[in-house]
Amino acid sequence: MAHVLGQNQYGKAENRIVRVHREADRHHLKDLNVSVSLRGDFEDVHLTGSNANCLPTDSTKNTVYAFAKRHGIESAEGFAMLLARHFVENTERGVVHSARIRIEEYSWDRIAAASDRPGETADTGHSFVRNGQEVRTTEVEYDGGRFRVVSGLKDLVVMNTTDSEFWGYLKDPYTTLPEAYDRILATQVTARWAFGFAGRDAEDAAPDWNHSYREVRRHLLEAFAQTYSYSLQQTLHAMGTRVLDHRAEVDEVRLELPNKHHFLVDLEPFGLKNENEVYYAADRMYxxxxGTVHREGVTPVIPVS
Amino acid sequence: MAHVLGQNQYGKAENRIVRVHREADRHHLKDLNVSVSLRGDFEDVHLTGSNANCLPTDSTKNTVYAFAKRHGIESAEGFAMLLARHFVENTERGVVHSARIRIEEYSWDRIAAASDRPGETADTGHSFVRNGQEVRTTEVEYDGGRFRVVSGLKDLVVMNTTDSEFWGYLKDPYTTLPEAYDRILATQVTARWAFGFAGRDAEDAAPDWNHSYREVRRHLLEAFAQTYSYSLQQTLHAMGTRVLDHRAEVDEVRLELPNKHHFLVDLEPFGLKNENEVYYAADRMYxxxxGTVHREGVTPVIPVS
Amino acid sequence: MAHVLGQNQYGKAENRIVRVHREADRHHLKDLNVSVSLRGDFEDVHLTGSNANCLPTDSTKNTVYAFAKRHGIESAEGFAMLLARHFVENTERGVVHSARIRIEEYSWDRIAAASDRPGETADTGHSFVRNGQEVRTTEVEYDGGRFRVVSGLKDLVVMNTTDSEFWGYLKDPYTTLPEAYDRILATQVTARWAFGFAGRDAEDAAPDWNHSYREVRRHLLEAFAQTYSYSLQQTLHAMGTRVLDHRAEVDEVRLELPNKHHFLVDLEPFGLKNENEVYYAADRMYxxxxGTVHREGVTPVIPVS
Amino acid sequence: MAHVLGQNQYGKAENRIVRVHREADRHHLKDLNVSVSLRGDFEDVHLTGSNANCLPTDSTKNTVYAFAKRHGIESAEGFAMLLARHFVENTERGVVHSARIRIEEYSWDRIAAASDRPGETADTGHSFVRNGQEVRTTEVEYDGGRFRVVSGLKDLVVMNTTDSEFWGYLKDPYTTLPEAYDRILATQVTARWAFGFAGRDAEDAAPDWNHSYREVRRHLLEAFAQTYSYSLQQTLHAMGTRVLDHRAEVDEVRLELPNKHHFLVDLEPFGLKNENEVYYAADRMYxxxxGTVHREGVTPVIPVS
Structure with missing residues (x-):
């Protein structure tokens, strides 16, 4: 029985790039981790050892750095679109049929330092401290016709110290969990959201990607903080819905929320009453x-991981 | 415009379990990391805060440990099938429509120690050392009708110090890579393979999972070692094909192969000639x-990651 | 020839504790990772298998949680002093001669959410987002007489995009590095600083630990930002000196500064000039x-790692 | 009050090097991670910005690669000695007073593949699979007069499924731990051992480093496996003593043994009796x-970490 080469892709992963934009003495910084994947006419590469259709991964890396210089980096999404389109449209003989660019973005704050005037501080123009709160992500696919843009964030860790309950659940023979009427709810948010935008050109009204990111992030945080929760599922749904309610450019939100358990420590053996004050933060299991929340009539595109 | 709850799932992830089987003085060990995901009728949990249909993740954890005692663990695949079927068939009111069990397995070797007879060693019956070579994986899904089993491995690091070339590739304006006629080829193998098996019962002729694993692993290693390579794509294809050629129970193989670059260090400035002897092992980019190789006529099921 | 049991210590490591202080609707949070090490009269435990002098590590863990309830946690340093003193002074038969408590502290910011008044935000009282900028550390040792307190931070990542040069260095036969007159200087700061304070009691004038931490951190950042640098060594020295100049409670500062290399990418092959704009951020080597800077006459206590 | 520059050192860390020795068709592999630290006359570098005494870290990196070519790598210890001596003796104007070389070594096994003769396998000469069992370490210091060599290993994970008890311990008011008469004992061994050897030259009778490593490792494993244990302290002592008893070249052994807790899962609620068969493997706390064991009369040199 014959074997078939199925889905395949390749490229250079994790190109770490820092792009400095110098506006006189005031510098601006983009710090990205860019991964390229190309799909196309690569059967010979796999089957015959002929590399005639194989653009080296090293060339895709060079392209990332050259484009950063030539075009600057206004947003991760915009930069990914430029790259994806280039590989599909400019690679010889049309061997690249579609391209996927994934980017992680690390953000930096300016360092404020004491200024000449006593009691005041000023930022320093070219000094930065890494803001470790979360990693911004995007994934752009382009097939020669349309773009698919899915942005997101990961490693955003949040906690409510009250306003969370969990009771009234289904009890099977393996259920021993006591009901909880006031518990800590903590999670490490991984979120991805898909945009309706699919156009090829600037005039196709791409959203302001950076503004959109800040606003989606804000709504996720607010929904987490303001939802009185009876389950993490309910909180998840509230977070996704809040984004769809406020951000017209987003069609679909997928959230992965590990329940970072904080167990109340039993202090009775030591004659102490633990009134929801002392918790053990567990690593595993969790x-x-x-879950996904999406607009009616829209076909979800974000895969289950 | 209304919002819709799309795909959703939940369960307890990363249940770390060590199961000791005591055969008189000789102990046997299974060391697993088990993750449970349930899909089903959970709309109310998300939308109304009612947990009537929500089996606690804690109960799914308890089930994992109780099943390990009651049924023992012969193989990760067999254990995952038992669990998946249980959640779908035994959860009240049929609220669980399908279940996915993911398992990582860590293997241990027996420690050989000096025996009473001089110059000889014997294993010690109950003493083990972790074999850190790779992690064995499996993912089992069950929807009440059929099983889907995808097994695999990850973190298997291999290297050929010769018999690898890369030249004759497509050159675009960003290509600067020199051609290579003798290079190191090294990669960290992540492999997943899907089984044709889908039956519910023992008589449905499940393969011997442990034997199958050992053989697939062997063929992957042999194909890597014995392929004279003109590209990592070609090696990937040879590895997948070799498994399909030798293991009838496998229908599809997907491989993710980072090219762990080993760059020849330029020693000319120090009056030395580097005859493929001294390499710098790079971390990133890579x-x-x-790619996937599958039998003709079979629909691939392993998702692109 | 006889063998001797040398330095030994034991305890429970990495007790993860979250302590919530409830001030009506406004909650306060301490998130710590506490490690206990006891030294003392443990020879029998090692040599004879008698555990009569062995306080279980589990008991030291319980003590951490019980003390968090009973005494609250005002600062990591203060909490560590309480614990260290307890183990030395209260363990039966004086078997514990000295105790070392290490703490990592993770900080959280309040989530600001839209308030009822349009256009305004308010914090939510009990909702927090993890501030991932750095980890605060402390190590306290107590031997029944005096305390030794060494505080610090790690994983504080900083970058200057200009005002850094490196030239005029010693050239040996293995030197090929080109001189640099405008380079990125980036590092991931690990800092430890020792306090003069050694007293046992509150009246011994312990510094305000939290205030001290904020100020030391501020001076480290300012010195990094404001030093025009001819080497990372010079920057290190400026950072340590700045702290000693401004914080009388600190006697010694030790810094470990990996030079996170950012290499200028050669874009000439693509007809582009890289005017200090596009960098490759390397992982390894680095x-x-x-180095240590300390007050004259003070004997340094922070070990070389 | 003046400030003083205290202990300081610098160099290139984590130089990842793969050295291939080609013996006709049969290749041999050394895979190392080499870190260089130089101490010496570097006050001006820190204080004045003059780099006249600063050998660039980049030059130390180049030296590592050039020496690997010129001298080959027979053992990590031997290679480290060559490097340390070079930096102290050959750097201009004697600015380097002492050098410390740290090396991690990753080991590889040959891949055995099916040979032409049916049913037989043969190794492939140039194909390797990473042996992930542990990392071998060494640290060599040289001050112009004597060497100090401390070798070791880390990440060696071992488990006894029986022959371990823990009871009769000291009970304080915070003790709740039940006594255990048959428990799992598991740990992740970090070991360092110091050699008596200090000579400068080959004729000074350096041990056979590779043979010594294999034997020390074997004795550590055997002692772990064969010790009926009443505490991990007792096992630690047995491991250190066993090495000193059998390896004359070793003067001192220090072990760091995290107790990787495996908790017996309570299965009573499910009508099951857990006869030391089902364990939960915990991450933290641990x-x-x-502890250190050393020969009488020898001054221990391995620092407490």
């Missing part, structure tokens, strides 16, 4: 809650 | 080659 | 610069 | 047992 509940893992995942 | 080429990433991914 | 320069590693370490 | 007991941490550390």
């Amino acid at each position: 509940g893992l809650i995942e | 080429g990433l080659i991914e | 320069g590693l610069i370490e | 007991g941490l047992i550390e």
Whole structure:
């Protein structure tokens, strides 16, 4: 029985790039981790050892750095679109049929330092401290016709110290969990959201990607903080819905929320009453809650991981 | 415009379990990391805060440990099938429509120690050393009708110090890579393979999972070692094909092969000639080659990651 | 020839504790990772298998949680002093001669959410987002007489995009590095600083630990930002000196500064001039610069790592 | 009050090097991670910005690669000695007073593949699979007069499924731990051992480093496996003593043994009796047992970490 080469792709992963934009003495910084994947006419490469259709991964890396110089980097999404389109449209003989660019973005704050005027501080123009709160992500695919843009964030860790309950659940023979009427709810948010935008050109009204990111992030945080929760599922749904309610450019939100358990420590043996004050933060095992919320009539595109 | 709850799932992730089987003085060990995901009728949990249909993740954890005692663990695949079927068939009111069990397995070797007879060693019956070579994986899904089993491995690091070339590739304006006629080829193998098996019962002729694993692993290693390579894509294809050629129970193989670059160090400035002897092992960026090989007529099921 | 049991210590490491202080609707949070090490009269435990002098590590863990309830946690340093003193002074038969408590502290910011008044935000009282900028550390040792307190931070990542040069260095036969007159200087700061304070009691004038931490951190950042640098060594020295100049409670500062290399990418092959705009951020290898600055007459206590 | 520059050192860390020795068709492999630290006359570098005494870290990196070519790598220890001596004796104007070389070594096994003769396998000469069992370490210091060599290993994970008890311990008011008469004992061994050897030259009778490593490792494993244990401290002592008893070249052994807790899962609620068969493998917190065993009359040199 014959064998078939199925889906395949390749490229250079994790190109770490820092792009400095110098506006006189005031510098601006983009710090990205860019991964390229190309799909196309690569059967010979796999089957015959002929590399005639194989653009080296090293060339895709060079392209990332050259484009950063030539075009600057206004947003991760915009930069990814430029790259994806280039590989599909400019690679010889049309061997690249579609391209996927994934980017992680690390953000930096300016360092404020004491200024000449006593009691005041000023930022320093070219000094930065890494803001470790979360990693911004995007994934752009282009097939020669349309773009698919899915942005997101990961490693955003949040906690509510109250306003969370969990009771009234289904009880099977393996259920021993006591009901909880006031518990800590903590999670490490991984979120991805898909944009309706699919156009090829600037005039196709791409959203302001950076503004959109800040606003989606804000709504996720606010929904987490303001939802009185009876389950992490309910909180997840509230977070996704809040984004769709406020951001017209987003069609679909997928969230992966590990339940970072904080167990109340039993202090009775030591004659102490633990009134929801002292918790043990556990590593593993953990509940893992995942779900998608999307607009009616839209076909979800974000894969289950 | 209304919002819709799309795909969702939940369960307890990363249940770390060690199961000791005591055969008189000789102990046997299974060391697993088990993750449970349930899909089903959970709309109310997300939308109304009612947990009536929500089996706690804690109960799914308890089930993992109780099943390990009651049924023992012969193989990760067999254990995952038992669990998946249980959640779908035994959860009240049929609220669980399908279940996915993912398992990582860590293997241990027996420690050989000096025996009473001089110059000889014997294993010690109950003493083990972790074999850190790779992690064995499996993912089992069950929807009440059929099983889907995808097994695999990850973190298997291999290297050929010769018999690898890369030249004759497509050159675009960003290509600066010199051609290579003798290079190191090294990669960290992530492999997944899908089984044709789908039956519910023992008589449905499940393969011997442990034997199958050992053989697939052997063929992957042999194909890597014995392929004279003109690209990592070609090696990938040879590895997948070799498995399909030798293991009838496998229908599809997907490989993710980062090209762990080893760059020849330029020693000319120090009056030395580097005859493929001294390499710098780089971390990032790296080429990433991914692909599927499957039997003709079979629909691939392993998702692109 | 006889063998001797030398330095030994034991305890429970990495007790993860979250302590919530509830001030009506406004909650306060301490998130710590506490490690206990006890030294003392443990020879029998090692040599004879008698555990009569062995306080279980589990008991030391319980003590951490019970003390968090009973005494609250005002600062990591203060909490560590309480614990260290307890183990030495209260363990039966004086078997514990000295105790070392290490703490990592993770900080959280309040989530600001839209308030009822349009256009305004308010914090939410009990909702927090992890501030991932750095980890605060402390190590306290107590031997029944005096305390030794060494505080610090790690994973504080900083970058200057200009005002850094490196030239005029010693050239040996293995030197090929081109001189640099405008380079990126980036590092991931690990800092430890020792306090003069050694007293046992509150009246011994312990510094305000939290205030001290904020100020030391501020001076480290300012010195990094404001030093025009001819080497990372010079920057290190400026950072340590700045702290000693401004914080009388600190006697010694030790810094470990990996030089996170950002290499200028050669874009000439693509007809582009890289005017200090596009950098490749490398992982390994890296320069590693370490050094201590201390007050004259003080004997340094922070070990070389 | 003046400030003083105290202990300081610098160099290139984590130089990843793969050295291939080609013996006709049969290749041999050394895979190392080499870190260089130089101490010496570097006050001006820190204080004045003059780099006249600063050998660039980049030059130390080049030296590592050039020496690997020129001298080959027979053992990590031997290679480290060559490098340390070079930096102290050959750097201009004697600015380097002492050098410390740290090396991690990753080991590889040959891949055995099916040979032409049916049913037989043969190794492939140039194909390797990473042996992930542990990392071998060494640290060599040279001050112009004598060497200090401390070798070791880390990440060696071992488990006894029986022959371990823990009871009769000291009970304080925070003790709730039940006594255990048959428990799992598992740990991740970090070991360092110091050699008596200090000579400068080959004729000074350096041990056979590779043979010594294999034997020390074997004795550590055997002692772990064969010790009926009443505490991890007792096991630690047995491991250190066993090495000193059998390896004359070793003067001192220090072990750091995290107690990787495996908790017996309570299955009573499910009508099951857990007869030491089903365990939960916990991540954190963990007991941490550390200690040194050394020959009488020898001054220990391995620092407490």
